[in-house]
Amino acid sequence: MEEKAGNIEQDSGLSRRGFIKGCTMVAAALGLSEAMIPKLVEAAESAERPTVIWLHFQECTGCTESLLRGSHPDISSLILDIISLDYHETIMVPSGHQAEKSLHDSVEKNAGKFILVVEGAIPTKDNGIYCQIAGRTAMDILAEIAPKAKAIIAIGTCAAYGGIQAADPNPTGAKGVQDLVSGVPIVNIPGCPPNPVTFLGTVLHFLTFKRLPNCDNLGRPLFAYGRRIHDHCERRAHFDEGRFAEQFGDFGHKNGYCLYKVGCKGPETFSNCPAARFNDVDVWPVSVGHGCVGCTEPAFWDTMTPFYERLPNVSIPGTGIIADADSAGLKILGVAAAAAGIHAAVGIGKSLIKGKDKDKA
Amino acid sequence: MNYEIKNAWGILLRLYHWSLVLSIVTLVATGFYINSPWTNTTLEGVGAFPMATMRYIHFLAGYVFTAAVLVRLFLYLFGNRQERIWDVLPVTPRNIKSLSTTLGYYSYLSDKHDGRLGHNVLAGLTYILTIALAVLQFLSGFYLLYPESALWQGWGGVIFGSQQQGRFLHHLLMWYFILFAFAHVYMVIWNDLKSPEGLISSIFTGNKFKHKNT
Numbered sequence: 001m002e003e004k005a006g007n008i009e010q011d012s013g014l015s016r017r018g019f020i021k022g023c024t025m026v027a028a029a030l031g032l033s034e035a036m037i038p039k040l041v042e043a044a045e046s047a048e049r050p051t052v053i054w055l056h057f058q059e060c061t062g063c064t065e066s067l068l069r070g071s072h073p074d075i076s077s078l079i080l081d082i083i084s085l086d087y088h089e090t091i092m093v094p095s096g097h098q099a100e101k102s103l104h105d106s107v108e109k110n111a112g113k114f115i116l117v118v119e120g121a122i123p124t125k126d127n128g129i130y131c132q133i134a135g136r137t138a139m140d141i142l143a144e145i146a147p148k149a150k151a152i153i154a155i156g157t158c159a160a161y162g163g164i165q166a167a168d169p170n171p172t173g174a175k176g177v178q179d180l181v182s183g184v185p186i187v188n189i190p191g192c193p194p195n196p197v198t199f200l201g202t203v204l205h206f207l208t209f210k211r212l213p214n215c216d217n218l219g220r221p222l223f224a225y226g227r228r229i230h231d232h233c234e235r236r237a238h239f240d241e242g243r244f245a246e247q248f249g250d251f252g253h254k255n256g257y258c259l260y261k262v263g264c265k266g267p268e269t270f271s272n273c274p275a276a277r278f279n280d281v282d283v284w285p286v287s288v289g290h291g292c293v294g295c296t297e298p299a300f301w302d303t304m305t306p307f308y309e310r311l312p313n314v315s316i317p318g319t320g321i322i323a324d325a326d327s328a329g330l331k332i333l334g335v336a337a338a339a340a341g342i343h344a345a346v347g348i349g350k351s352l353i354k355g356k357d358k359d360k361a
Numbered sequence: 362m363n364y365e366i367k368n369a370w371g372i373l374l375r376l377y378h379w380s381l382v383l384s385i386v387t388l389v390a391t392g393f394y395i396n397s398p399w400t401n402t403t404l405e406g407v408g409a410f411p412m413a414t415m416r417y418i419h420f421l422a423g424y425v426f427t428a429a430v431l432v433r434l435f436l437y438l439f440g441n442r443q444e445r446i447w448d449v450l451p452v453t454p455r456n457i458k459s460l461s462t463t464l465g466y467y468s469y470l471s472d473k474h475d476g477r478l479g480h481n482v483l484a485g486l487t488y489i490l491t492i493a494l495a496v497l498q499f500l501s502g503f504y505l506l507y508p509e510s511a512l513w514q515g516w517g518g519v520i521f522g523s524q525q526q527g528r529f530l531h532h533l534l535m536w537y538f539i540l541f542a543f544a545h546v547y548m549v550i551w552n553d554l555k556s557p558e559g560l561i562s563s564i565f566t567g568n569k570f571k572h573k574n575t
Contacts (some may be wrong), residue, residue, distance in 0.1 A: 240410055240412065240413045241413070242413075321413050321416050321417045321420065322420065322506065324417060325416075325417055325420030325421050325423075325424065326420075328421055328424065329420065329421065329423070329424030329427075330424075332421075332424045332425055332428045333424065333427065333428050333431070335428070336428035336429070336431060336432050339373055339376065339432065340373070340431075340432055340435045340439075343371070343373045343435075343436075343439070343440075344439055347439065
């Protein structure tokens with residue numbers, strides 16, 4: 001829309017402090033230097049608010065719920081204020097024909113300019129009849145709207161790779177956006193749900209630099225998915241030390257040991273969870289004692305299950321460096337004690353046989 | 362000249378010596394890695410754990426070092442005549458004389474060599490200092506190994522202060538052992554050149570060659 005976002009603070013009740021804080025968080029998530037924060041702020045304040053059309057297909061709305069998290073007003077307000085959200089089934093006021101009309105009006109008016117966000121997978125089996133909105137299949141809706149978008153953000157693992165709907169045996173033939181759309185730049189923001197900071201970062205990157213962020217070969221922004229969870233995990237030292245929770249609730253689990261043996265998929269999963277964390281209280285699954293399930297990876301329902309058994313083919317360091325060294329060390333000390341004992345016995349034996357002749361020892 | 366073979370060092374002392382040598386070399390090499398892990402950014406990952414491996418080897422060598430030092434303490438009390446601590450403590454006229462003779466000999470002030478079967482008293486005192494520092498070294502090592510143990514925290518804290526102070530002392534003592542090793546090897550070669558008596562081979566065979574009637 002032509003509307004400017006200049007008065008974000010006044011419009012939304014978001015404080016200036018909260019606004020700057022949100023931009024700073026995003027700059028950190030993007031890996032930008034603090035010198036870039038004013039540019040992000042400027043882009044968020046003065047750029048034309050991009051029109052965003054948000055389509056929901058086969059999904060649980062968890063991604064939207066996570067994004068709009070009531071306890072996190074800075075991030076969610078910022079998201080809603082820097083974009084002009086013209087169509088979003090969960091939070092829009094109109095319904096029925098009115099809702100459909102606003103969708104089509106907006107698409108016509110902003111053709112080639114709007115950002116399309118897709119949440120949920122798209123069923124393709126039997127002509128896609130397993131997901132229909134306003135009498136049309138998800139496939140139809142996507143095929144009509146996607147080519148008119150300037151860029152597409154596939155939010156959540158379902159939209160990116162099909163998610164749980166596409167898990168074996170995939171009864172509805174569910175697919176991700178990138179399998180059905182070509183010719184429009186697509187960014188995948190997988191996760192179940194993804195971190196709102198990652199979505200906001202992608203949008204602000206787009207507003208500030210006028211292009212989508214660099215992505216890996218799975219179409220995920222490198223700023224958020226460029227690093228392995230295992231390498232940035234706060235429990236990594238326990239892994240290296242060989243200290244593991246063997247089962248939930250045991251001594252190791254209570255003491256914050258590594259969750260690898262109870263199924264953590266951190267070694268095979270790429271995401272910023274350990275750094276960006278979730279909600280106001282900065283938690284993520286591993287920090288609260290549950291292993292990573294690998295939700296940012298394609299087909300994680302098929303490849304990361306069973307969730308509570310450890311990954312095969314990942315070498316783990318013994319029973320622990322210190323425990324191993326202690327066990328070997330006790331043997332070494334035992335050998336030394338035995339050697340001293342033999343030495344003493346031989347000395348005593350000799351003196352018994354030869355009599356007390358010390359000089360000949 | 363007439364020489365005779367005399368046994369100076371028992372098998373246990375020689376085993377102690379070489380265990381200590383190998384453990385010190387290993388401890389210094391792995392210790393430097395732990396202090397400054399130069400491969401960390403390139404090798405640490407799923408398949409390779411250089412830091413974990415180095416720490417494991419360091420701890421194993423630490424136990425060997427500890428065992429060796431304990432054996433030496435045992436031999437100070439129950440070893441053969443040359444191995445016992447009384448043989449090198451400068452408390453008898455013979456030992457005090459040995460100390461002054463050796464100081465003069467080592468500083469090129471006199472050519473008089475103290476041809477003892479055991480250590481000369483200067484060397485013996487240096488070894489006592491080394492063993493004392495070795496005790497301090499393994500105690501500080503265990504203090505660092507068990508930062509959460511109440512036992513080690515208690516009296517480790519009394520002796521060494523904080524973990525960081527303990528670590529610093531541990532590091533400084535490592536340099537003592539490096540310098541000692543250099544000085545030790547230099548002095549035995551020097552002695553072997555100046556007054557041949559099979560000093561170097563004695564730590565392998567246990568035997569020294571002495572002039573008859575000495």
